[in-house]
Amino acid sequence: MLNNADEKRVPVPPFTLESAIKKVRLAEDGWNSRDAERVSFAYSLNTTWRNRTEFVSNREEAKSFLSRKWNKEVEYRLIKELWAFNENRISVRYAYEWHDDSGNWFRSYGNENWEFDHNGLMTNRYACINDMPIKESERKFHWPLGRRPDDHPELSELGL
Numbered sequence: 001m002l003n004n005a006d007e008k009r010v011p012v013p014p015f016t017l018e019s020a021i022k023k024v025r026l027a028e029d030g031w032n033s034r035d036a037e038r039v040s041f042a043y044s045l046n047t048t049w050r051n052r053t054e055f056v057s058n059r060e061e062a063k064s065f066l067s068r069k070w071n072k073e074v075e076y077r078l079i080k081e082l083w084a085f086n087e088n089r090i091s092v093r094y095a096y097e098w099h100d101d102s103g104n105w106f107r108s109y110g111n112e113n114w115e116f117d118h119n120g121l122m123t124n125r126y127a128c129i130n131d132m133p134i135k136e137s138e139r140k141f142h143w144p145l146g147r148r149p150d151d152h153p154e155l156s157e158l159g160l
Helices: 017-033 036-040 059-072
Strands: 043-052 052-054 076-084 089-099 105-116 122-134
Touching: 017 036, 017 076, 017 089, 036 059, 052 059, 052 105, 059 076
Parallel strands: 043 122
Antiparallel strands: 043 052, 076 089, 089 105, 105 122
């Protein structure tokens, strides 16, 4: 049977303010890469998710979910912001912009609650997300695809 006892994703719990902020930024960077294989390694082998109406119950399902997501959500750009944390849990709020295959733009707003094992792998992810249609001219996330530049405003600075 597979296990992830030797896998580690720093920072690991217990979280401090500094390490929680770092964990959030690493998650944002990973998702902005849109590399489902690489991103899936941040999750435990038996990770469980609730994402909209979809439920994920292991790392392989998470990888498949992410592949489908980024095939549908074209030009995906995400900003995550720490909301709260404790020893092994982090709560974030986020927004991301994307368009569908017909060129319709959206800004998706959400909150996620994360729980981590002692090696820093995410064991539980609960997401609530709402999509808001926007005009292309209303976009606020204009950096080149990939990692958000360090000098790009955070959600709070953008009034989101």
